[in-house]
Amino acid sequence: MKKLDAHAATYRWLRRPLCRRYAVVVFNTFSKLKQRIDPNSNRTICWAFGTLLNGDSEILGAWHPDTNAATPPEVFGQLYHRGIEFVRCGLGDLVDVEAAFKAAFRNSATYPSIEQTLTATLADVEPRHRSGMSRLLRAAVGDPVDEGSTVSSPDISSAELRERYPKLTLQWHEAVARFQPLFALPEPYCRLVRSVDQAAAEVQGRLEREIHRHGPFVDSDEAFDFVVARLRRADLQLDREARAAQHARDASAWQSRRRLPPSGGTVGATTLAYRVLP
Structure with a gap:
């Protein structure tokens, strides 16, 4: 029963509501996965990695389309229905589906x-x-x-x-x-896009190594379950890192607000150097 509950929780995670606006979304595909399932299979698994303007990142979802398309157009509709209203730019192999991407997220840009x-x-x-x-x-x-x-x-x-x-x-x-249109972006935003691209590639590389260590899968459904479980684990790690970074920022801000008064108080021969919040 616990295993079934965990399986159901994993798939609820794929359907959870998302933020309204993302600065960058990277669309990835496991192109070599079919070698671990069935060489004659045309099934593939694609996933998306999104980052907010403040740099917080999360896994947006994973899909198991019926075709071998890099990123099927229906992916954009699903992301829209889960709450995403605007994507500033999308990265990945989106040439064939650029029109569908821009129809779902108007005024968005696409880059390789x-x-x-x-x-x-x-x-x-x-x-x-x-x-x-x-x-x-x-x-x-x-x-x-x-x-x-x-x-x-x-x-x-x-x-x-x-x-x-x-x-x-x-x-x-x-x-x-x-890549020149990407390089023409304002420097802070170009730096954000590059860092998100590299972060998504690191997750992709880690997943592919885990797939390689796993060995052949019984079928594409088992492979999808495996990938989704690993993506969820990666997403939880991203969330922990974001919380730790926010905690560090809050602690730094609190320390910067502390100040020494002009003089300390004294009790007998002991001098007390104290700090007070404004």
Whole structure:
């Protein structure tokens, strides 16, 4: 009975009301999940990660569509019905469904995800070169990397990586051109979008490692249950981190409001240095 109750609670979590306005929403897909279920299956699992303007983040939901679409249009309608009225910008593979996204959330902007594009590009790089290639490609999108240094291992440099992967380097330069509207955003907001993109990629990477450790699933429903449970755990962790950060901000504000009076009081030979709230 407890297991059934926990299962029901997990799915109620997917249907909970959401905030009205989000600064950034990243839409993700587990593209390699079918290798863990059935190679002939076209089922996929997509999920969304949202952040408010103050930086607080949460998992918005997970979906198990009947097709292999990156982000089905019905996802936007479900988010709207759960209370979201405005999304300032959406990140991810939204080219084919951009019209549906903007119909659900008017005056919103869409941008490709730098992290998702980077992951797809590095999939064609030898594992031993991925770390170096990642640093090389990140340098092209403004990440603080010393591009002239040795970026992989002592026996390969940035120039050698370019020579080894000329097509990928060219593709990445073309991708960087598509990122220009994002780079044109005001600096604080561009920084927020980039940080949200990276945070979503970290959750995605952690989930994919857990899927890999799990091994094959019986069917797509079992895989969906597994992903949803892990997403809920990640969401609870985000909530704990947000509460801890707010507590730290409140404590800092309280400390800053404390002040010493012009002089302390005395009791006998003991001097009392005291502070009072204004």
